[in-house]
Amino acid sequence: MKAEIITIGDELLIGQVVDTNSAYIATKLNEAGIYVHQITSVSDNKEHIIEALGNAAQKADIILITGGLGPTNDDITKLTLCEYFKVGLRFDEEAYKDVEHMFKVRGREVTEVNRKQAELPENCVALRNKNGTAPGMWFDVNGKIYISMPGVPYEMKALMEDEVIPKLQNQFTLPVIVHRNVLTIGIGESFLAEKIAAWEASLANDKIKLAYLPSIGMVRLRLSTIGEDRNLLEKNVQRKINELQSLVGEFIFGYETDTLQEIVGKVLKERKQTIATAESCTGGYISHLITSIAGSSDYYVGSVITYSYEIKTLELNINADLLNTKGAVSQEVVEQMASEVRRKFKTDYSIAVSGIAGPSGGTPEKPVGTVWIAIATPQRVFSKRFQFANNRLRNIQMTANAALNLLRKDLLADKS
Amino acid sequence: MKAEIITIGDELLIGQVVDTNSAYIATKLNEAGIYVHQITSVSDNKEHIIEALGNAAQKADIILITGGLGPTNDDITKLTLCEYFKVGLRFDEEAYKDVEHMFKVRGREVTEVNRKQAELPENCVALRNKNGTAPGMWFDVNGKIYISMPGVPYEMKALMEDEVIPKLQNQFTLPVIVHRNVLTIGIGESFLAEKIAAWEASLANDKIKLAYLPSIGMVRLRLSTIGEDRNLLEKNVQRKINELQSLVGEFIFGYETDTLQEIVGKVLKERKQTIATAESCTGGYISHLITSIAGSSDYYVGSVITYSYEIKTLELNINADLLNTKGAVSQEVVEQMASEVRRKFKTDYSIAVSGIAGPSGGTPEKPVGTVWIAIATPQRVFSKRFQFANNRLRNIQMTANAALNLLRKDLLADKS
Numbered sequence: 001m002k003a004e005i006i007t008i009g010d011e012l013l014i015g016q017v018v019d020t021n022s023a024y025i026a027t028k029l030n031e032a033g034i035y036v037h038q039i040t041s042v043s044d045n046k047e048h049i050i051e052a053l054g055n056a057a058q059k060a061d062i063i064l065i066t067g068g069l070g071p072t073n074d075d076i077t078k079l080t081l082c083e084y085f086k087v088g089l090r091f092d093e094e095a096y097k098d099v100e101h102m103f104k105v106r107g108r109e110v111t112e113v114n115r116k117q118a119e120l121p122e123n124c125v126a127l128r129n130k131n132g133t134a135p136g137m138w139f140d141v142n143g144k145i146y147i148s149m150p151g152v153p154y155e156m157k158a159l160m161e162d163e164v165i166p167k168l169q170n171q172f173t174l175p176v177i178v179h180r181n182v183l184t185i186g187i188g189e190s191f192l193a194e195k196i197a198a199w200e201a202s203l204a205n206d207k208i209k210l211a212y213l214p215s216i217g218m219v220r221l222r223l224s225t226i227g228e229d230r231n232l233l234e235k236n237v238q239r240k241i242n243e244l245q246s247l248v249g250e251f252i253f254g255y256e257t258d259t260l261q262e263i264v265g266k267v268l269k270e271r272k273q274t275i276a277t278a279e280s281c282t283g284g285y286i287s288h289l290i291t292s293i294a295g296s297s298d299y300y301v302g303s304v305i306t307y308s309y310e311i312k313t314l315e316l317n318i319n320a321d322l323l324n325t326k327g328a329v330s331q332e333v334v335e336q337m338a339s340e341v342r343r344k345f346k347t348d349y350s351i352a353v354s355g356i357a358g359p360s361g362g363t364p365e366k367p368v369g370t371v372w373i374a375i376a377t378p379q380r381v382f383s384k385r386f387q388f389a390n391n392r393l394r395n396i397q398m399t400a401n402a403a404l405n406l407l408r409k410d411l412l413a414d415k416s
Numbered sequence: 417m418k419a420e421i422i423t424i425g426d427e428l429l430i431g432q433v434v435d436t437n438s439a440y441i442a443t444k445l446n447e448a449g450i451y452v453h454q455i456t457s458v459s460d461n462k463e464h465i466i467e468a469l470g471n472a473a474q475k476a477d478i479i480l481i482t483g484g485l486g487p488t489n490d491d492i493t494k495l496t497l498c499e500y501f502k503v504g505l506r507f508d509e510e511a512y513k514d515v516e517h518m519f520k521v522r523g524r525e526v527t528e529v530n531r532k533q534a535e536l537p538e539n540c541v542a543l544r545n546k547n548g549t550a551p552g553m554w555f556d557v558n559g560k561i562y563i564s565m566p567g568v569p570y571e572m573k574a575l576m577e578d579e580v581i582p583k584l585q586n587q588f589t590l591p592v593i594v595h596r597n598v599l600t601i602g603i604g605e606s607f608l609a610e611k612i613a614a615w616e617a618s619l620a621n622d623k624i625k626l627a628y629l630p631s632i633g634m635v636r637l638r639l640s641t642i643g644e645d646r647n648l649l650e651k652n653v654q655r656k657i658n659e660l661q662s663l664v665g666e667f668i669f670g671y672e673t674d675t676l677q678e679i680v681g682k683v684l685k686e687r688k689q690t691i692a693t694a695e696s697c698t699g700g701y702i703s704h705l706i707t708s709i710a711g712s713s714d715y716y717v718g719s720v721i722t723y724s725y726e727i728k729t730l731e732l733n734i735n736a737d738l739l740n741t742k743g744a745v746s747q748e749v750v751e752q753m754a755s756e757v758r759r760k761f762k763t764d765y766s767i768a769v770s771g772i773a774g775p776s777g778g779t780p781e782k783p784v785g786t787v788w789i790a791i792a793t794p795q796r797v798f799s800k801r802f803q804f805a806n807n808r809l810r811n812i813q814m815t816a817n818a819a820l821n822l823l824r825k826d827l828l829a830d831k832s
Contacts, residue, residue: 010627013452014595015443016638017629020434022457027431036429038464041438041455044627048454055471071606072628073616105783106803113606131807133606152630154810211432222432283707284700287721291699294775294808302727304720305703311718311761345727359710392710 001172003029004060005039006052008067008077009151012041021066021156028160033174033226034062044068049080057144062168067151069134071113077148078121078137085141087122095126095135102133124148127163131155136163145171175226178233182221182241183258184251185405189214192221195248199240206236216397253405260404261289267411268299268349275407276345277303278316278337280328281355281371286400301345306337316340329354329366331374335381338374349411350376351403355386357395369395373403375410382410417588419445420476421455422468424483424493425567428457437482437572444576449590449642450478460484465496473560478584483567485550487529493564494537494553501557503538511542511551518549540564543579547571552579561587591642594649598637598657599674600667601821605630608637611664615656622652632813669824676820677705683827684715689764691823693719694732694757696744697771697787702816717761722753732756745770745782747790751797754790765827766792767819771802773811785811789819791826798826 005025011017019041026036037060042048049068056063068077082089096118103110117133120126127136127147132155139146147164149156168174184192189212193200203210206225213220223240227233245252254263268275277286287303290296306312309323316337326332337352355371362368368390374383386402388395421441427433438455445452453476458464465484472479484493498505512534519526533549536542543552543563548571555562563580565572584590600608605628609616619626622641629636639656643649661668670679684691693702703719706712722728725739732753742748753768771787778784784806790799802818804811 010625010640011629011638012439013442013455014446014640015439015441015452016595018434018436018439019455023428023431023434025431026429030430036431037459038468039429039435039457043453052454070628070630072609074625074627105785105805111606111610113609131805154807211427213432279700282704283712283716284695284703284719284721285707287700288698288704288812291721291723291773292809292812296699297723300699301724302721302731303700304731305700305707305718307707307713308717314760315718315720344730357707393708396704396708 001034001062001174002037002060003034003062003064004037004056006049006056006063006065007039007041007151008044008049008065009041010043010074012067013043021151021153024153024157025064025066025160028165029062029064031177031179032165032169033177034168044074044076046076046080046083049077050084053081053084053146057146060144062145062147064164065146065148066156069148069150071117071133078119081124081137081139081146081148082121085121085123085139089119090122092118092120092126092135094128095120098128098130098135099133127159127167129155129159130162131158138164138167176228176230176233177224177226178230178237180223180237180241181256182223182244182252183218183254183256184221184248185218185253185260185401187219187248187251189219192219192248192251196244199243199247203240206240208237208240216394217401253408259289260401260408261293264404264408264411265290265293265296265299267408269295272299273348274299274301274346275349275351276301276341276347277350278341278352279303279305280307280312280337280353281357282353282396282399282403283307283357285396286351286353286403289400289404301347304341312337316344327366329356329370329372331372331383331385334372334374335376335383338376338383339381342376348378349407351407352376353399353403355388355395355399357392357399358390359392362390371395371399371402373399373406375403375406377410417450417478417590418453418476419450419478419480420453420472422465422472422479422481423455423457423567424460424465424481425457426459428483429459437567437569440569440573441480441482441576444581445478445480446593446595448581448585449593450584451593451642460492462492462496462499465493466500469497469500469562473562476560478561478563480580481562481564482572485564485566487533487549494535497540497553497555497562497564498537501537501539501555505535506538508534508536508542508551511536514544514546514551515549543575543583545571545575546578547574554580554583592644592646592649593640593642594646594653596639596653596657597672598639598660598668599634599670600637600664601634601669601676601817603635603664603667605635608635608664608667612660615659615663619656622656624653624656632810633817669821675705676817676824677709680820680824680827681706681709681712681715683824684765685711688715690715690717690762691765691767692717692757692761692763693766694753694768695719695721696723696728696753696769697773698769698812698815698819699723699773701812702767702769702819705816705820717763720757728753732760743782745772745786745788747788747799747801750788750790751792751799754792754799755797758792764794765823767823768792769815769819771804771811771815773808773815774806775808778806787811787815787818789815789822791819791822793826 124137136159137148211222312318342350358368369388540553553564627638728734758766768790774784785804787802
C-alpha cells in the first residue's frame with residue numbers, strides 16, 4: 001500500500017513555515033504499515049494542485065492532502081477538489097452542526113463565511129474535526145483514496161488519529177509493523193551508539209531496524225520490524241529491549257510517548273505526595289511542564305520563580321551575604337532554595353534550579369550553561385552541577401529535563 | 417525564474433526527520449527574487465530520483481537538490497546524477513585538497529571511502545563546502561541549472577549563502593520580491609476576513625497577494641508582491657499596511673517576527689520598569705514566555721505560581737472565605753492576586769491569571785476554558801474574563817497570549 005502526501009500553501013514555498021505536517025503524517029502511516037512514496041508541497045494554485053493530484057494518483061493508492069481549507073479567499077483546496085473530481089458542492093447538515101457548536105461554546109453566531117465550511121464536495125464523506133470548523137474529507141474514487149485535512153497541525157493530528165488511520169485500517173488489510181520506542185536521557189548519541197554497537201549489530205538476526213532520534217538532551221531509540229505475526233514480532237522486539245535494559249538501563253527513563261513530567265506525576269499521585277519548585281534560570285518552565293499534565297493539581301501545589309537576588313531573599317530567605325559571596329549559581333544557594341520552598345509550601349518534594357541561561361552573564365568559572373539543580377525529599381537534600389552549551393532556550397529545556405530526571409531517579413530508588 | 421527543490425532521504429518519508437532544509441532554501445531563493453514552484457521529497461531510490469529530476473526540469477529553471485552525498489553506500493545522489501546526465505566521474509584535485517584539509521585539522525588520514533568524495537560528475541562545477549567533505553555541485557545543462565548540496569543543514573546553509581545565491585545572482589537578472597507580515601491577536605480568522613474584505617479586494621490593484629496564517633489565538637497576515645523597483649513595491653505595501661492599521665489597528669500587535677513577550681519586554685526595559693506574575697492555570701507558562709527573551713532579568717523579577725487554595729492564601733493573602741464563596745476563578749480573586757504580587761514583589765506591573773484549563777474542573781457557570789486575567793499597573797487594577805475551548809495545552813497558551821496582550825495594550829496606551 002503506497003501513499004503520497006501533498007501539502008498545500010504558499011507559506012511553505014516561500015519558506016515561512018516549515019512543513020511539520022508531512023513528517024507527522026508519514027510517521028502515522030508508517031506505524032500503520034503504509035509506505036510513503038513521495039511528499040510534494042505546492043502553492044495555493046488551482047492548476048498546480050490538480051496536476052499534483054493527478055501525478056500522485058498515478059503512483060499512489062492513498063493521497064493525503066493538508067492545507068487550504070480555511071474560510072478565507074486564499075483557501076482553495078475544496079473548490080479545486082470539486083473541479084478535479086468534476087462534482088459540485090452539497091450542504092452537510094452534520095458538519096454544520098459541528099460548526100454551530102464550535103461557535104456556540106464561544107458565545108458567538110455563525111457568520112456567513114463560516115456557514116460555507118459545511119459545504120462539501122458531493123462525492124466526499126465528511127470526517128469530523130473536533131478542533132476546528134473545517135471538516136476533513138474522504139474520497140474513494142476509481143480505487144484510490146483521497147483524504148483532505150486542514151493544515152493547522154493540532155486539527156490535522158486529531159483527524160489523523162481519530163478518523164483517518166482507523167478508517168484506513170478498516171478498509172485495507174495492512175501488514176503488521178511493530179515500532180517500539182526506548183527513551184534515554186543523559187547520554188549523547190555517539191556514546192550511546194558505542195555502548196550498544198554489538199547489540200545493534202545483532203538486531204539484523206530478528207529483522208529489526210534501529211533509528212536514533214536525538215532531541216533536547218535525550219535520545220529516542222526506535223526499533224521497527226515488519227511481518228505478519230504480531231505476537232512473534234512483539235516477542236522479538238521485547239527480547240531485544242530487555243537486552244538493551246541490561247546494557248544501558250541507567251539511561252532509560254521511559255518508553256513510547258512517556259515524558260518525565262508524566263512519570264514523575266504518576267508516582268507522586270499514586271503515593272499521595274506533593275511537590276513545589278523554586279526556579280531561577282528556567283523561569284517557570286519546570287512548573288509549566290509539570291502543569292501541562294491533566295490532573296497535576298493532585299500533587300503540584302505551586303512554585304516561586306526568583307529571578308532577582310531580592311526575590312530570592314524575600315521568598316526563600318536566601319541570605320544576602322551568601323548570594324554575594326557564593327553567587328546565585330552555587331550549590332549552597334540552590335540547596336537552600338530547595339529546602340526552603342519545600343518547607344514553606346509544606347510539600348514532600350521540591351526541585352530548585354539556578355543557572356546561567358545566556359547569552360550573557362557567564363564568567364570564566366561559571367560560563368554560560370552552568371546550572372545547579374537541587375532536589376529536596378522527605379529524607380535529604382542533594383544537588384548536581386551541569387554544564388550545558390550557549391543556546392538560551394535549549395539551556396532552559398535541558399535544565400528542566402535534567403531536574404525532572406534527578407527527581408525521577410530519586411522517586412524510583414525510594415520504591416525498591 | 418522558477419525553482420524546484422528536491423530533498424532526498426528515506427528518513428524524510430518515514431517521518432523521522434522534519435525537512436527544515438526546504439524552508440531555508442525557499443527563504444533564501446525568495447529573498448533573491450526566485451519563485452519556488454514545488455518542493456518534492458523522495459527516498460534514496462535511483463529510479464525515483466531520476467523521475468523527480470525529469471519532472472522538475474520540465475517546469476523549473478533551477479533545480480536544487482539536497483541529501484544523499486555522504487560517503488556511505490546508501491548515499492546514491494552522485495551516481496544517480498551521472499546516470500541522469502549520462503556522464504562519468506572525474507577526480508577533482510581542488511575538492512580533494514579540501515577533503516585532505518578537513519581530515520588534517522582533525523589529525524586523521526583520509527580514508528579510501530572519503531577519497532571518493534572528490535570524485536565528481538564530469539559535467540559539474542564543484543562548489544566548496546567549508547563544513548564537510550562532500551562538495552556542492554553546479555550543473556548547467558540545456559538551459560537548466562541543477563544544484564546538488566549535502567543534506568546536513570549547516571553544510572547546506574553555508575553553501576547556499578557563500579556559493580549558490582551569489583552564483584545565481586551573477587548569472588540571472590532577478591526580480592524583486594517584497595514580503596511583509598502583520599500580526600493580529602484577539603480576532604478569529606473569519607471575523608478578520610469579514611472586516612477587511614473590501615481592503616483585501618483592493619490589493620489586486622497593487623498586485624499584492626494576501627495570506628492568512630493562523631496560530632494560537634493569533635492570525636498573521638502576509639502581504640507579498642513582486643516587481644522590479646524595490647522602493648515602489650515597499651511603498652505600495654506600506655500604504656496598504658497603513659490602511660489596514662486604520663481598519664483593524666486594535667487587533668494588530670506587531671510585524672514580521674515580533675512576539676508579545678518581546679514587545680512588552682522592550683517597553684519595560686526602555687522605561688526601566690519591572691514586572692511580576694501570579695499564575696494559577698498557566699502554571700508558569702507566562703513567566704516562561706517572558707524569560708525566554710535574553711535580557712529579561714532587566715525587568716522581570718519573579719513570580720508565584722499558586723496552584724492550590726492554600727498557596728494562594730499563603731503567598732498572596734487571598735482570603736479563604738473569598739476563595740470559598742467566589743471561587744478561585746473569579747474577578748475578585750484574580751484582581752487581588754495581581755495587586756498582591758505587585759505589592760509584595762515591588763514591581764511597576766503585574767499579571768495574574770486564574771482559570772480552568774481542563775479537561776476536568778468545569779461547572780455549568782464556569783465551563784472548562786473559563787479564564788480571568790488581571791493586570792495591575794501603577795495607576796489601577798483591571799481584569800477581563802475569557803472563554804476558551806477545552807484543549808488544556810491550548811488554553812494555557814491562549815491565556816498567556818491574551819494576558820501579555822492586555823498588558824501590551826495598557827503599556828502602549830500609557831505612552832500616548
